[in-house]
Structures are given as structure tokens and as C-alpha cells.
Amino acid sequence: MGETQRMGKQSIEFTKAPHVIGAASVVGKKEGEGPLGNSFDIICEDDRFGEDNWEKSESTMQNEAIQTALKNVGVRPAQVRYLFGGDLLGQLIATSFGVEELNIPLFGLYGACSTCGESLSLAAMTVAAGYADYAAAVTSSHFASAEKQFRFPLAYGNQRPLAATWTVTGSGAFVLAQKGGHARIAGITTGKVVDFGVKDSLNMGACMAPAACDTIYQNLMDFNRQPSDYDRIITGDLGSVGQKILIDLMKEKGFDISGVHMDCGIEIYDSEKQDTHAGGSGCGCSAVTLAAMILPKICRGVWKRVLFVPTGALLSTVSFNEGQSVPGIAHGVIIEHC
Amino acid sequence: MGETQRMGKQSIEFTKAPHVIGAASVVGKKEGEGPLGNSFDIICEDDRFGEDNWEKSESTMQNEAIQTALKNVGVRPAQVRYLFGGDLLGQLIATSFGVEELNIPLFGLYGACSTCGESLSLAAMTVAAGYADYAAAVTSSHFASAEKQFRFPLAYGNQRPLAATWTVTGSGAFVLAQKGGHARIAGITTGKVVDFGVKDSLNMGACMAPAACDTIYQNLMDFNRQPSDYDRIITGDLGSVGQKILIDLMKEKGFDISGVHMDCGIEIYDSEKQDTHAGGSGCGCSAVTLAAMILPKICRGVWKRVLFVPTGALLSTVSFNEGQSVPGIAHGVIIEHC
Numbered sequence: 001m002g003e004t005q006r007m008g009k010q011s012i013e014f015t016k017a018p019h020v021i022g023a024a025s026v027v028g029k030k031e032g033e034g035p036l037g038n039s040f041d042i043i044c045e046d047d048r049f050g051e052d053n054w055e056k057s058e059s060t061m062q063n064e065a066i067q068t069a070l071k072n073v074g075v076r077p078a079q080v081r082y083l084f085g086g087d088l089l090g091q092l093i094a095t096s097f098g099v100e101e102l103n104i105p106l107f108g109l110y111g112a113c114s115t116c117g118e119s120l121s122l123a124a125m126t127v128a129a130g131y132a133d134y135a136a137a138v139t140s141s142h143f144a145s146a147e148k149q150f151r152f153p154l155a156y157g158n159q160r161p162l163a164a165t166w167t168v169t170g171s172g173a174f175v176l177a178q179k180g181g182h183a184r185i186a187g188i189t190t191g192k193v194v195d196f197g198v199k200d201s202l203n204m205g206a207c208m209a210p211a212a213c214d215t216i217y218q219n220l221m222d223f224n225r226q227p228s229d230y231d232r233i234i235t236g237d238l239g240s241v242g243q244k245i246l247i248d249l250m251k252e253k254g255f256d257i258s259g260v261h262m263d264c265g266i267e268i269y270d271s272e273k274q275d276t277h278a279g280g281s282g283c284g285c286s287a288v289t290l291a292a293m294i295l296p297k298i299c300r301g302v303w304k305r306v307l308f309v310p311t312g313a314l315l316s317t318v319s320f321n322e323g324q325s326v327p328g329i330a331h332g333v334i335i336e337h338c
Numbered sequence: 339m340g341e342t343q344r345m346g347k348q349s350i351e352f353t354k355a356p357h358v359i360g361a362a363s364v365v366g367k368k369e370g371e372g373p374l375g376n377s378f379d380i381i382c383e384d385d386r387f388g389e390d391n392w393e394k395s396e397s398t399m400q401n402e403a404i405q406t407a408l409k410n411v412g413v414r415p416a417q418v419r420y421l422f423g424g425d426l427l428g429q430l431i432a433t434s435f436g437v438e439e440l441n442i443p444l445f446g447l448y449g450a451c452s453t454c455g456e457s458l459s460l461a462a463m464t465v466a467a468g469y470a471d472y473a474a475a476v477t478s479s480h481f482a483s484a485e486k487q488f489r490f491p492l493a494y495g496n497q498r499p500l501a502a503t504w505t506v507t508g509s510g511a512f513v514l515a516q517k518g519g520h521a522r523i524a525g526i527t528t529g530k531v532v533d534f535g536v537k538d539s540l541n542m543g544a545c546m547a548p549a550a551c552d553t554i555y556q557n558l559m560d561f562n563r564q565p566s567d568y569d570r571i572i573t574g575d576l577g578s579v580g581q582k583i584l585i586d587l588m589k590e591k592g593f594d595i596s597g598v599h600m601d602c603g604i605e606i607y608d609s610e611k612q613d614t615h616a617g618g619s620g621c622g623c624s625a626v627t628l629a630a631m632i633l634p635k636i637c638r639g640v641w642k643r644v645l646f647v648p649t650g651a652l653l654s655t656v657s658f659n660e661g662q663s664v665p666g667i668a669h670g671v672i673i674e675h676c
Contacts, residue, residue: 090428091654105528129467190443
């Protein structure tokens with residue numbers, strides 16, 4: 001405890017690293033047809049998840065994700081002391097209605113698509129400090145509720161530029177505890193708001209890449225590491241356009257991450273066959289990729305140490321229409337095999 | 339550290355209670371004309387705070403609040419390791435643009451009007467665990483940006499029912515540290531989503547009272563206390579309608595809080611002279627009342643122990659228009675003279 005845990009300017013290295021003992025991913029039809037299709041816990045053929053509107057669909061999906069993650073490790077909701085959750089919708093309605101019946105003390109979070117990293121960071125801090133035996137983290141996004149919130153009515157059939165990403169319909173949930181399982185959160189690097197003045201809300205990769213760069217660079221500084229000290233540095237949803245920018249920005253700072261960089265937004269769809277353009281995005285994108293692909297590889301020891309960096313674009317239709325830029329934020333989480 | 343800090347089902351008693359070493363309140367004209375007018379740090383005669391739209395006005399107000407709180411105690415932004423912040427607007431745009439230039443690692447939070455309690459809770463957990471020497475918490479609301487977000491265009495001149503509250507134009511910021519000053523956060527009780535099925539978005543007091551009751555009751559149980567063990571139990575923004583409901587609900591559970599209950603929403607305006615109906619509301623309501631009135635009384639020893647319980651109504655225009663109920667959440671923070 002205390003001083004020794006803090007690393008450099010923005011990071012913590014946990015002396016008692018909390019473990020990610022359970023995880024679950026729930027996705028929609030399109031995600032189920034993508035390259036990770038075999039790895040998700042639940043693929044729902046009906047993107048409405050049995051509900052009569054998109055927001056309730058997202059809530060139900062989020063609830064399924066938490067319930068499944070808890071069931072996978074035999075933990076009851078009543079044993080979970082804190083739930084850290086969020087989504088992309090105004091006033092977090094997917095989360096409020098999604099977690100309601102669980103009766104778990106809730107910290108609602110908003111960090112756009114970086115929220116998965118934010119929730120894991122705070123859950124890890126909470127468990128490592130001894131405030132809880134079990135804490136849970138959950139995030140979600142839904143293509144249809146996000147399009148309705150941020151862009152055009154689906155029926156309008158709006159054309160999408162090639163730099164645009166496709167919001168993932170998915171929710172990932174994680175259960176943290178002081179021990180158990182084979183993945184631990186060794187440390188975190190908490191991001192700041194980074195604004196390069198980009199104003200194109202249909203090119204989120206360009207908006208978020210500077211924030212990803214800022215957090216990754218700070219992580220390498222704080223821990224005195226090289227990119228090769230990580231088996232993978234995995235961003236949330238930069239997509240193919242943002243990835244190029246990130247690699248260039250990191251080179252300017254003296255680090256070549258091209259050999260270890262991976263992006264959940266690129267992994268989750270086959271962009272050519274699935275017409276998703278630059279890749280996947282949304283709170284759910286990094287969360288389900290972590291649950292379905294990254295964590296299993298870490299648990300099996302294929303990867304020993306990963307820097308997981310969900311990235312968020314901070315905008316609303318109001319700020320966008322008022323001509324504001326789209327700043328980004330990215331939260332880094334170091335996950336190790338154990 | 340560890341087990342001994344946890345109390346009952348939902349609470350923590352800090353073994354090393356973090357101190358609230360600094361605070362600041364920035365408000366608009368109407369709040370400045372109210373009963374607490376003499377106590378605010380900054381009253382802006384121009385509710386636009388020099389900006390050309392309401393959202394930017396709220397961001398500027400929030401920035402002023404943090405800068406003033408830090409200046410009051412001689413702490414530089416670079417010394418603050420974490421900022422916990424939030425507001426009521428979709429995707430937290432007031433906060434994103436308000437804190438941007440400070441360059442402090444940010445955890446964005448959403449708990450509707452309970453966010454002040456949520457931010458103080460997480461900042462206290464962070465400082466008490468030794469993750470930071472200084473952490474800051476900030477929340478804001480703005481009458482005009484909130485009306486635009488949740489209700490009608492101002493120019494429409496909509497009539498308001500008597501149960502309606504008036505969103506406070508204000509931002510409160512707090513600086514927490516391991517020592518200093520004469521107020522400490524002795525413990526917290528973290529709230530759950532509580533849904534009594536109330537669907538009237540113009541009667542937020544009724545929506546939030548059950549959540550306030552749930553958190554206050556759990557606090558008394560977890561700490562084995564009576565209402566009289568607190569000099570005041572202070573809710574965020576129930577207003578006069580919600581206050582009656584809360585007192586009744588607590589009586590049903592066997593506790594009479596009528597002698598010690600106070601509500602920031604009732605304190606902040608003179609409802610008859612200022613035509614605010616049931617009282618004030620918004621993230622800023624509890625935050626500026628805490629900074630301007632509650633904390634100074636605690637620091638002077640007028641009150642030795644207060645249970646501060648900001649209350650939030652979890653809705654968006656989307657969830658409301660889809661016929662969903664308005665659940666509530668409330669986060670309790672025990673603040674003591676020291």
C-alpha cells in the first residue's frame with residue numbers, strides 16, 4: 001500500500017494485483033458472423049434481444065453479460081460489492097435499466113468507448129485496496145441505439161464514409177477478485193482529455209489516436225518499458241485509419257509499436273466481407289474482444305503481458321452541432337498471465 | 339486497510355479518513371440572489387459566463403470551480419493525480435470540455451444529480467488507499483443547458499407544475515488530501531438503482547425519495563446508528579415534495595429523520611419569492627450547497643457529523659418517451675469535523 005504503488009505521472013502498479021476471475025461476452029448477429037464468432041459466450045440472432053426498442057435491447061444484453069460472467073465463476077450478485085458500468089447513451093440509460101434488478105451498489109461511468117478501461121481501472125483499484133472481495137465491470141454498445149443517438153435514423157439509409165466505423169452490438173462483463181484465475185491487472189495508466197482539434201465525427205479513429213498515443217507513451221515512461229515489453233499493445237476501436245495515425249504519432253515520440261499493436265475494432269469484423277469500413281467501435285467493441293479473445297490468450301499463457309487501451313471520442317450531437325472539436329481519452333490497463 | 343474498513347452491506351469506514359482540504363462554488367445570477375447568496379465564491383451576473391452557447395457556459399463554470407478550489411488551497415493542477423467529474427448532459431460534454439485544459443487524468447462519472455456524492459466517494463476511496471496525495475471532485479449543472487437537454491426550449495415558455503424543481507446553475511469543486519483542513523470523509527454508503535415505477539419526470543422528488551431512503555436506511559444499519567447520531571442528514575435535491583415522501587418512507591422503516599433532515603434543493607432558493615416551486619435540483623445543487631454552506635459549518639464545528647446524500651433521477655428523454663419509469667440512485671458520504 002501507499003507510495004510504492006504509484007508509478008511516474010499517471011500510473012499505478014498494484015502491489016496486490018487483482019485478478020480477473022471471470023468474463024463474458026454477449027453480441028449481436030453481425031458480430032457473431034465475424035472472425036471472433038466462435039469465441040463469444042452468447043450470440044443473439046435477434047438484435048432486439050426480445051425487447052421492443054433498441055435501448056431496452058442494450059439493457060437486456062448488458063444484464064445478460066453480467067449474469068453470465070457471474071455464473072461462469074459461481075459468484076452471486078449479492079456477493080459483488082461494487083459494479084462499475086457504463087454505455088454510450090445519454091444519461092447512461094442502457095446501464096441504469098440494465099443493472100437495476102441486480103441490486104449491486106453502482107458507480108455509473110462515462111468515458112465514451114474508453115469506458116471499458118475506466119471501469120476495469122476503478123474496479124481494480126477498489127479490489128486492490130481491499131474495499132471489496134468481488135467487483136464487477138460492465139460496458140455495452142448497440143449499433144441501432146448508437147446510430148439513433150449520434151447519427152441518422154436507420155431507415156434513412158445514410159451513406160457512410162470509408163473512415164467511419166461500425167458500432168459493435170455487444171456487452172462485455174468482468175469479475176475481479178483478490179485471487180483466482182490466470183489473468184491479473186498488474187497496473188493502470190489513467191488518461192487525460194486530449195484534443196487535437198479534429199472535428200470529423202465520422203472519423204473517430206483520427207479523433208482518438210492522439211489520446212491513445214498519450215496514454216501509451218505515458219505508460220512506457222511511467223513503467224520505464226519498451227513496446228517489446230508487451231506481447232501486444234491493444235487499442236479499443238481506432239480502426240484501420242486510427243491505427244496508422246497512432247503508429248505514426250508513436251514513432252514521432254521515438255517508439256515503434258507497429259510490431260506489437262493490435263486494435264479490437266480491426267479484429268472484430270472482416271471489414272471487406274462485412275462492409276464495416278474502418279472497423280468496429282463502441283464501448284462494447286473492446287469489452288467483448290477482451291472477454292472473448294484477449295483474456296483467453298492471456299489465461300492460456302500465449303501472451304504474458306498485454307497493454308489494453310480502450311479509446312473514447314468525447315462528443316455529443318449537441319457539442320458537434322455547435323462546432324466543437326472531438327477530443328479523445330484512453331485508459332490503459334496492464335493485464336498479465338499468472 | 340483491508341477487511342476492517344468495510345461496514346455492513348454497502349459501506350466503508352475509512353481507517354485513514356481523507357480530508358476535504360478545499361472547496362469552491364461558482365453559481366449563476368438567480369442562485370446568487372437566493373438565501374445562500376453571500377456564501378458562494380463566485381456569482382456570475384451573466385449566466386453565459388462569457389460563452390456563446392449554454393454548454394460552453396457550463397464548461398467554463400466548471401473550470402472556474404476547479405481552478406478556484408485549487409487556488410484556495412495553493413495546489414496546482416499538476417499536483418492532482420485524479421479528477422472525478424461529471425454533469426447532466428448527454429456524453430458529459432460540460433465536463434469533457436470543462437476539464438480539458440487542466441491536463442489531469444480523468445474518471446468521467448454519471449449518476450444524474452447524485453454525481454457529487456459519487457465523485458466524492460471515489461475520490462475519498464482513492465486518497466484513503468494511497469493512490470493519490472491530491473484528488474479532485476467536480477460536478478455541475480446549468481439551468482439552460484438542462485432545460486434544452488431534458489425539457490423544452492426556453493423560448494417556448496413552458497408552464498411548470500408545482501412539483502417541478504429548478505435546475506441550479508452552479509458548479510462545486512472539492513480537493514481531497516490525506517490531511518489538512520477541518521473536514522474529513524469518515525465513510526461512504528454507495529447506492530443502488532432503486533425503482534418505484536414513478537413515471538413523472540416533472541416530479542423528480544418522488545422519483546428520487548425511495549433511493550434516498552434506501553441509502554440512508556442502509557447507512558444507519560451498516561454503521562449501527564440512529565438519525566440523531568448525525569447533526570444533519572442532507573439530501574441533494576428532493577425538494578419539498580420529495581422531502582415529505584422521504585420522511586414518510588423512513589418512518590415506515592422505523593426511523594424518524596424529521597428532526598435532522600435538510601435538503602439542498604430547499605435551502606438554495608427562496609421558493610416563494612424566486613418562483614422555483616418545489617426547490618432546486620441538478621448536479622450543481624448539492625455541490626454548491628456543500629461547498630458554500632455545509633462544509634464551512636462542519637469546518638467551524640457547528641456540525642460535528644453530517645450524512646450528505648446527493649440524489650439522482652435516472653432518465654433521459656429517450657427512456658422517458660419510451661414509457662420507462664424514472665429510477666433513482668443516492669450516494670451517501672459521511673463528513674465529520676476534525
